[in-house]
Amino acid sequence: MFRNAPELCVLCFALVILSASNTHKHITFCKTKMPSCVLIVFLLVATGGLAQSPFPWDCRKNGVNCDVCLGYADCGWCSYSGRCESGNATGSDSGCLAPYWTWSASNCPATPRPTSDTCRSNGDCTSCTLAESCGWCTYSGRCELGNATGSFDGCTAPYWDWASTECPASNDSTPVPTPSSTSSPWTPAPPVVCHSYTSCADCAGVVSCGWCNYTGTCESGSPEGSFSGCVDPYWSWYTNVCPAPSPPSPPIPTVGGCGSAQDCLSCTGLGGCGWCSFNQACEPGNMTASAEGCDGIFWSWMYNECPASGSSSQH
Secondary structure: OOOOOOHHHHHHHHHHHHHHHHHHHHHHHHHHHHHHHHHHHHHHHHOOOHHHHHOOOOOHHHHHOOOHHHHOOEEEEOOOOOEEEEOOOEOOOOOOOOOOOOOOHHHHOOOOOOOOHHHOOOOOOHHHHOOOOOEEEEOOOOEEEEEOOOEEEOOEEEOEEEEEEHHHOOOOOOOOOOOOOOOOOOOOOOOOHOOOOOOOOHOOOOOOOOOOOOOOOEEEEEEEEEEEOOOOOEEEEOEEEEEOOOOOOOOOOOOOOHHHOHHHHHHHHHOOEEEEOOOOOEEEEOOEEOOOOEEEEHEEEEHOOOOOOOOOOOO
16 A cells, blocks of 8 residues: 555655754654655565655765765766766766766766876867877867767867867967868857847757756757757757746745745746755745755755756666
């Protein structure tokens, strides 16, 4: 009868045992929110059901190492940044790629980050691409560690030069584009125009621009992702895949006004409201905690702190 017990019971138990500094506060919170969970939690532990229940936690805040990180749904370990990041089997949503990206727990630990980045010492494309494991990013104008697909800092085609034959004729790091150079594989860094667009519909309608819903900004890129590392499911290259537009202005918060929001993004767009992933509710509060006691790993005050949508199953 307890096979389909509410995940909140499991989360409550985890919150208590993992947050020793606030144990009394969290026990009080659990009793208030779900007083009938105590027996269910202990039965879950006894039957092994606890280990099978996915925790919708924020990858960055809770994946302290590769093994722990890979236990969370939709999370992978990036040894290049030394962080647990949201993503998919291809790479992280921040641009981390193989061999520094680990999606399967059986591959932990991931390839360690080099103790020193020798690529950065190369000041031009030719010397950079001749160096081992280095490529030139014309978007940033620097030599970065990576592979044929892109740099581990998120730079990808058409701004990524992996072979010296792809470098511009001049060794200048930022040559001025000329009509004769437009036919070469090298693509000059675009003017900073994408960032001037503040909505997905306007942004995705501009050539070479796409909307990153993860950061809420318009960025230069390609259909595969932005040159800053934003990829699916947060990348909108076409206007017909734009997220729903935000309201022109958030409503003035009133008593009980937060409860009208049914998801994290709409909740954090309301003044004075934050999202509690512990009980899946929008609650009044501040950047530290809700007025009802939700805090720490379960509290999202800004839209970019929201857990990835659809993170309800483990891989």
